[in-house]
Amino acid sequence: MFRSIRHGLFAALAGFTVLICVCYTGLALVISYVTEDMLVDRLLEREAASMAVHFRQHGDIRPPGLDLIRVYRSVEALPPPVREQLAAGRERAEIFTGTGQHYHLRTLRLRAEPAPQAVYLLADVGPLLVVSHLFQEVGWLLVLLALGLIALALLLAYLLSRRLVLPLQVLAQEVRSLPEQGPATFSARHRRDEIGYLAQKLGATVSELHASLRREHAFTRDVSHELRTPLTVLNNTVAQAQSRPLDGREVAQLQAGLDEMGATIDVLFALARAEHIARETVDLRACIEDSLLRLLEQGAWGDLALDLPDRLPVLGNRHLSTLLINNCLGNALFHGGPGSRLRLSFADGVLGVGNTIDPGRTGAMQGFMHGQHLLRRIAEAMGWAISFHAAQDAYRVDVVPLRAS
Incomplete structure (x- = not known):
């Protein structure tokens, strides 16, 4: 089943955003509660230290300085949930009760004669629980704020995923709508990133395949x-x-x-193999001379006229250029006959290959040796132009090669 990469990226960003929100919310709650507990424990610690100093100086136990702290001289006087913690061997404890009280216990051992004495500092910190009261009073506002921030984060994740994936989606759509034989050009090929490199390579690959x-x-x-x-x-x-x-x-x-x-x-x-052969500078006159020497070994021309420069540098492929000249001259020899007059000239960037035709051979004529189609294919493969001009007593082929600079 097809699934858009944008949906996957949005799901990943949204999941990461929600995870970060949940983690930071949980961390904030933990820090808040730990801060409250540390504050209460620090108050009990300071009160215990002050009472110990007073006991050493005066020999009696003074009342605590804070109203929320009470001092118990015996275990039996403590509330039952607190006694259970002491029975379990805990001298310091945080105790939750089912009736709503929240106790912090700290045991203070005083050096007295004839035996050490233990007193118990118990603080009912329910009124000090700021975090719990805060959530009870403005919890709905905090929840709405958290939901709003999560919604904003999801919106940003959606916009970010859309912006990041849009070039890939455009590239995929262009690939889907690419014509079978048309040019493979993609709009992202000018980008200076990985997507631009991918578009360039993909366009080149598709063009080579076509x-x-x-x-x-x-x-x-x-x-x-x-x-x-x-x-x-x-x-x-x-x-x-x-x-x-x-x-x-x-x-x-x-x-x-x-x-x-x-x-x-x-x-x-x-x-x-033409599109795999690089173009080069070729001396077309040398190709013509080689072809003439090869054909003259097979037959004789009645009349041969050359009007060519000493050097004729053109831009093309040597093998294809030789094949083109061979076929033009071979056609002229085959269809013109041994007594035909052959003329090769070059003027105004046009190479002309013309030959006369014996009127008695007209009935045996069947056209060029390989046909005009293949000659056009050879010329087009090198970027040259070629045209054919037929008459009753003569035939001429005009070739316009690419001139080498």
Whole structure:
């Protein structure tokens, strides 16, 4: 069963408050009664000392100086409850009776001839019990005051618990209402305490989780979409090989399909790891030259024109940049044909990759080698922009990379 942390904190603060009130009230009562008893005992002690001095000087027992104290020369003259205390061997005692009397007893032993003499000082302190009379007269006021203070303490505990727990409740509510794919931002992330640290870490963790889920969904979708066509071509070619030998064109088609699948898998895995790869300064011209050298080993261009600066520093990822250039040039070589004219230029921050198309190959065209979707995914992973421009006799791809400062 769900229970709010505010309720638990309020219960703890309220219980602690009530406990403190009860403890201090009990302590105040104990101190009050002990103070009364000590006062009466001190009066009896002073009276006993004064009577002992008078007995040594004059040889007789003088009457006590306080009216509330009486002197008894024999045990039999004492009230029955007091005699019971003496019979129990107590020479000093505080005695409560069922009839309302409250006695304090003190035994005084005097050195007399021929034998020591014992007298008993008995004080009926009922009229002196200030604490008891105070509670009887204004007890209701003290109870109301105590209840008022407890109510005030409970109110303060409620406000304090609400103030302390409110940031956590707001954070919990924001987590509950967090969209499945939306940004994970929490209002407490700017706080300079543990709650702010928790909000920052929680937001970063949720954002990373959403990004991982998006990459997983994109990877699954791309695998299903991009590998279906080459797999179909491979299955058809293999099925034909069961009935007759493959000719050179079919073998080349089979090899092209395998190369296409390998390149596609490289791109998909690179995109799946893209958000874990830090950006760096990359010389894009070096990537272009490496791609051209690799593709020229596989075929020859009819015409190649380069209009690039000596160095082209951009901000991105070297592996993804190479994959992007490889796919653009590979598409141009595959769909343009050996006799196509390829032109690479860089002007106004835009890298243009254009190629001519043989009109006789238009019917065999099926689009880019990996499709425009994957090329856009590669560019977006690095924060680049890419656009495609198709015509009857030419095709151009414009890439806008992030320039390195």
